Amino acid sequence: MNQRPQAQPAAVTARAISSPVEARKLAEDLMDVMSGLLGIIERETELVRAGKIREAMELEGQKGELSRRYMVAVEHLKNSQKYLAQVSPELLTTLRRHHDTFRAMLQINLTVLATAHAVSEGIVRGVNVEIQRRNIPNTYTASGQRATPGPRNMTPLAVSRSL
Known part of the structure; x- marks a missing residue:
């Protein structure tokens, strides 16, 4: 929906966890981020x-920041999956x-979002068809057949993507 360039965050390498306390903290962080992101997504x-x-x-903005934190x-979870499977498989199951x-x-x-996109695209296409229909002259050839309009009769539709 947006044409602005996105700032790329610096790559963060998460080291694997090495204690049950770190495992619990990782799980809590991931659940908090997923819950926050779900709240934003439900609102959207x-x-x-x-x-x-x-x-x-x-x-x-909020959705982007939470998505970054989620990633x-x-x-971090991927890097720690072996340790979690050994030490706390029930925590891993809960996270899944x-x-x-x-x-x-x-x-x-x-x-x-896909439905909204399809509906808006259908509206724009319908407006374009109506504009083209109104701009095409109703002419006939000498044999009484409807004349095919030339490209100069087609008027392009300009759409601003910013709301």
Whole structure:
């Protein structure tokens, strides 16, 4: 939705955890980030469903920051997965269950966004067809057939992508 260039954060290499306290902290951080991101995504979904696209776009900054934190936490988890599987398999199972719920909610959000995109694209295409129809002259050839309009009769539709 946005044409602004995104700043690329510096790569963060997360070292593997080495204690049960670090494992618990990692799990809590990941769950907090997923919960925060789910809250933003649910709000965005509600706003898009209500047609309040401008308000939904205002959540972009928060969503971006939480997404960045989520990616860092997942990378840390990947680096620590062997240790977690050995020391705390129940914690790993809990994280997987929470992540499955997280993915399901993301899928709902993506479906709503795709629907909004398809609807808006359909509206723009419909407006373009109507503009073209009005700009094409109704002329006929000598044999009484409808004349095919030339390219000079087609007027392009200009759309501003900023709201």
